Amino acid sequence: MMNYIWAGMIIISIICAVFQNNTSQLSSSILSSAGEAVELVISMTGAVCLWSGIMEIAEKSGAAKAAAKLLSPVLSKLFPNLDKNGKAFTAICSNVTANLLGLGNAATPLGIKAMQEIVKEESAVPPHTATKSTAAFMILNTASFQLMPTMIISVLLSAGCSRPNDIIVPIWISSIVGLSAALCAVNIFYPKKRKL
Amino acid sequence: MTTDLIMPVIILLIITTGFAKKVPMFSCFTDGAADGLKTMVSIAPSLIGLITAIGMLKASGALDLICSVFSPLSDLLGIPSENVPLLFLKPISGSGSLAMLDQIIRENGANSLVSKAAAVMTGSTETTFYCIAVYCSAAKIKNTGYTIPCALLGDFASMAAACFIVMNF
Numbered sequence: 001m002m003n004y005i006w007a008g009m010i011i012i013s014i015i016c017a018v019f020q021n022n023t024s025q026l027s028s029s030i031l032s033s034a035g036e037a038v039e040l041v042i043s044m045t046g047a048v049c050l051w052s053g054i055m056e057i058a059e060k061s062g063a064a065k066a067a068a069k070l071l072s073p074v075l076s077k078l079f080p081n082l083d084k085n086g087k088a089f090t091a092i093c094s095n096v097t098a099n100l101l102g103l104g105n106a107a108t109p110l111g112i113k114a115m116q117e118i119v120k121e122e123s124a125v126p127p128h129t130a131t132k133s134t135a136a137f138m139i140l141n142t143a144s145f146q147l148m149p150t151m152i153i154s155v156l157l158s159a160g161c162s163r164p165n166d167i168i169v170p171i172w173i174s175s176i177v178g179l180s181a182a183l184c185a186v187n188i189f190y191p192k193k194r195k196l
Numbered sequence: 197m198t199t200d201l202i203m204p205v206i207i208l209l210i211i212t213t214g215f216a217k218k219v220p221m222f223s224c225f226t227d228g229a230a231d232g233l234k235t236m237v238s239i240a241p242s243l244i245g246l247i248t249a250i251g252m253l254k255a256s257g258a259l260d261l262i263c264s265v266f267s268p269l270s271d272l273l274g275i276p277s278e279n280v281p282l283l284f285l286k287p288i289s290g291s292g293s294l295a296m297l298d299q300i301i302r303e304n305g306a307n308s309l310v311s312k313a314a315a316v317m318t319g320s321t322e323t324t325f326y327c328i329a330v331y332c333s334a335a336k337i338k339n340t341g342y343t344i345p346c347a348l349l350g351d352f353a354s355m356a357a358a359c360f361i362v363m364n365f
Binding site for chain 1: 199200202203206207210211213214216217219220221224225226227228229230231232233234235236239240243244245246247248249250251252253254255256257258261287288289292294295297298301302306307311312315316317318319320321322323324325327328330331332334335336337338339340341342343345346347349350351352353354355357358361362365
């Protein structure tokens with residue numbers, strides 16, 4: 001997919017530049033963009049490393065477990081078909097808290113484990129089909145509720161934004177709006193009683 | 197004022213629990229920071245490729261053309277027309293949307309409302325298609341059912357909400 005998008009962007013810009021007579025701007029941008037990208041990466045790196053260090057301390061001091069305990073009553077409402085003491089539900093809780101703390105490297109393996117455990121527990125009929133639980137779980141991950149959106153803050157910071165912290169609360173609110181919309185849709189498409 | 201307190205308060209909470217639990221904090225910190233460095237190294241090549249491609253789109257005039265095509269739709273939804281490409285890029289590519297965000301900030305300035313709206317849009321969802329692809333292949337799910345439409349609806353809702361919140365408050 002990215003193949004086509006990337007190649008498409010480059011081809012379209014070259015064609016468009018020829019037709020709109022922007023070739024000189026285009027060629028200077030080709031040279032400067034790559035350098036700008038490196039500058040961006042370097043200036044973001046400090047803040048990203050700082051936060052992943054802080055969040056590692058949080059994880060090691062048991063914040064993830066405490067958050068999982070706090071979240072499990074809410075999450076159990078989203079997965080009515082799963083055993084609350086089962087492996088699947090425990091993995092879901094750990095994945096959601098890892099996402100919350102922004103521990104991307106830990107969240108994905110936990111998420112994969114959660115998916116496999118859900119499938120085992122539900123043994124979906126027909127097989128290889130998304131169920132209400134797997135759909136809801138994937139949506140929890142695609143909506144990305146994160147305590148500290150470090151990447152975005154550091155992009156703003158590196159561009160010289162004076163108040164990059166102002167975006168934290170709006171990001172929380174709009175994530176929750178999106179998550180609720182998607183979960184409502186799941187509940188409409190997958191009616192309550194059916195064990196699918 | 198209050199938003200400036202979010203970060204210090206979170207750090208304070210984490211450090212004090214670390215103290216109470218007698219965690220080797222500094223070595224944890226350096227381990228985590230090394231992980232962060234790995235993340236940045238792993239996204240750097242795709243960012244270089246995508247920032248170049250988006251820079252080319254901008255310089256050639258194609259980006260403005262695309263935005264003006266979608267401007268009636270974006271006006272209707274209250275999304276700044278500069279930010280429309282994010283709607284399409286974000287569910288597909290994380291680095292792509294980061295590159296787009298960088299482009300928008302360069303054009304409009306880091307303190308403009310348009311840039312803030314773009315930042316909130318980028319931060320409020322994940323790379324939906326990538327995420328679903330990884331999880332479905334891990335669980336051997338071939339029929340995703342209603343997952344993708346529901347997830348895209350959520351992405352769309354959060355990005356529209358992002359613009360609404362930034363532009364109105």
